[in-house]
Amino acid sequence: MTYDLVIDSGHGEVEIALLKDQVLTELHSEKGSEKFSVGDLYLGRVKKVVPSLNAAFVEVGYEKDAFLHYLDLGPMYRTFNSFTQKAQKGKLNTHLLENFPEENEIEKEGKITDVISSGDNILVQVAKEPISNKGPRLSCEITLAGRYIVLVPFSNKISISQKIRDSQERDRLRRLMQSIRPDNFGVIIRTVAQKKKVAELDADLRDLVARWKKTFENLRNAKAPMRVLGEINKTSAILRDLLNADFNSIQVNDDALYDQIKSYIKKKAPEKESIVKHYKGSLPIFEQFGVHKQIKAAFGKKIMLKSGAYLIIEHTEAMHVIDVNSGNRSSSENQEQNALETNMESAEEIARVIRLRDMGGIICVDFIDMMESAHQKKLFDKLIECMKPDKAKHHILPPSKFGVVEITRQRVRPEIEINTSESCPTCNGTGEIQPSVLFAEDIETTLAYLMQEYKPSKIRLRVHPYIEAYLKRNLFKFQRKWFSMYKLWIKIIPDTTLPFLVYKFENAKGEVLD
Incomplete structure (x- = not known):
């Protein structure tokens, strides 16, 4: 299993594609001025406390006030808030917490009105980015994520990733971290x-x-x-969280970003420095590595599978709905077996698409009906297995008696939406088509002007292949006509990148003549 990271930087935006064995599994977009990212720390002002919600709305600079629930304050809120207030007033000389006095923990079932008042300044962390018409979701349980560990101020707890199963290694890491961590700083040890x-x-x-x-x-x-405090940029965050021995290459097409990534890798994992490549090809980087093609295939309403089966994905205000269809899949004679095979293949693709699109909330999947309970369990286990690599918190319910599987998935960022439809190449979406005869006359009018204005020794016409076929029909009718008029043979070149009714005249150097 290999991983490739393809990074496209341009037009003030960085797009990051993660390929697992050449299959697109994650897509991220980062704008240069992006704020309110998960992990950012803000000094906010409490605008309104709502007892009925046991929550408060906090001004952090976003157009909508951010949401802070009582349960997101954390048990050490009083100590945390005391540190914030004293730091703001200049009453503290150090950032270390070893001698900072602890206050009583807040009650687990308490009321927010007992802890927070309107007008208070509080230090908060973005837990969920702004989504739709909602502001950010906040937390006062601050965590700072690193490559190997996560730092948790105002805590003395050492937690270890459950994926580290070796008891001796767990003990080693616990003892090691206990000896080097500062007092009153907890840590979470990553896999x-x-x-x-x-x-x-x-x-x-x-x-x-x-x-x-x-x-x-x-x-x-x-x-x-x-x-x-801003979270590190998304590119570095992805490298921090995902970089491992399986990484095969990191391709990037921007000089400054290449140097930045090279420096980051050299610092964090010097043995992997050689995998960073500066892409300088003529094709767009996403085109070169097949990312654009996979985006088109994965972000439409209909997603085809290799076997001929397909998925239909609908997004409503309340939930996502995915319908599994057998399509023209080459089926076996046993209908139950065919349904199982189609569902198992679909489960893999559904897990990939959910992660790729970053779909959140409620997701209902209508699999093909299967009668045998053993097959339903096999499908359920398969879906759980396929969803394991997903870092977002999720929960999967067993298939209902109607064959519907319900999935809830944590939503911390807006869902990635990419419009895969294209404008009509003939009318460019206007609904109006210029008649071919008039179009040919337009080309001839432009040619007459260019011949008079530039008197070129060589000229060629670049058009859409359909237009080329029209102009060359009847034994090069138009070219022979132009040769008799200008004593110059005009070469017609087909170009699939041009819209249907766009043409370009070029001179001998390939320069466009206007």
Whole structure:
């Protein structure tokens, strides 16, 4: 299994495609001025406390006030808020927490009115980006993510990824982290920390403590609403979370971004520095590596499978609905077996598409009906297995008696939506088509002007292939006509990149004549 990262930078936006064995599995988009990303820290101002929701609305600079629920304050909120207030007033000289006095934890079933009041300045972290007409979702349980560990201020707990199953390795990591972590800072040890040396883990920890120090320093001069600490850019975040020994290449088409990624890899994983490649090909980078083709195939309403079966995906305000159809799949004589095979293939594609589109909320999948309960369980287990690589929190219910599987998936960012339809090449979406006879006259009028204006020694016409066929019909009728008029043979070149009714005249150097 290999991973390739293809990064397209241009027009103020960076698009990142993750390919797993050459199959597109993740697509991310990052705009240069993007704010309110998951992980960003803001000094916000409480605008309104709503007891009926046990929540507050906080001004962080977004057009809609952000939402903060009581349960997202965290048990150590009083201590955390005390640190924020003292840091703002300049009453603290250090970002370290070892001697900072702890206050009582807030009650688990308490009321937000007992803790927060309108007008309070509070330090918050973006837990969910703005989606649709909703503002960001906030949390006061601050976490700073690194390559190997996650730093949790105002905690002394050491947690270890459940994917690290070796008990000896878990004990080693726990003892190691207990010896190097600062007091009153908890840590979550990530899966990639397995077998790593103390120097690597210590360096990662120091970087995170330095980020906390920067937060502390920025707080001292901050005026709400204001971003106090931004998450690292999405490209670096993806590399931080995904980079492993299976990475085959990282292709990037921008000079500055190439240098930035090269520097990041050299610092975090120097043994992988050689996989960073600077793409300089003539084709667009997504075209070269087959990303555009896969985007077109995966983001439409209808998604075809290799066997001939297909999926229909509909997005409503309340949920996503996916319908599985056998299509023209070459079926076996046993209908039940055919349904099982189609459903199993569909489960793999559905798991990929959900992750690729970053679909969230309620997802209902209508699989092909199967009568045998053993087959339904096999399908359910298959879907769970395929969804395992998905880092977003999700829950899958067994098939109902109607064969419908319900999935809930955490939504932290807006769903990726790509319009895969294209404008009509004939009318460019206007609904009006210029008659071919008039179009030919337009070409001839332009040619007469160019011959008089430029008097070129060589000229050629570039048109859509359909227009080329029209102009060359009847034994090169138009070319012979133009030769008799201008004593110059005009070559007609078909060009599939041109819209149906667009043409270009070029000189001997390939320069377009206007």
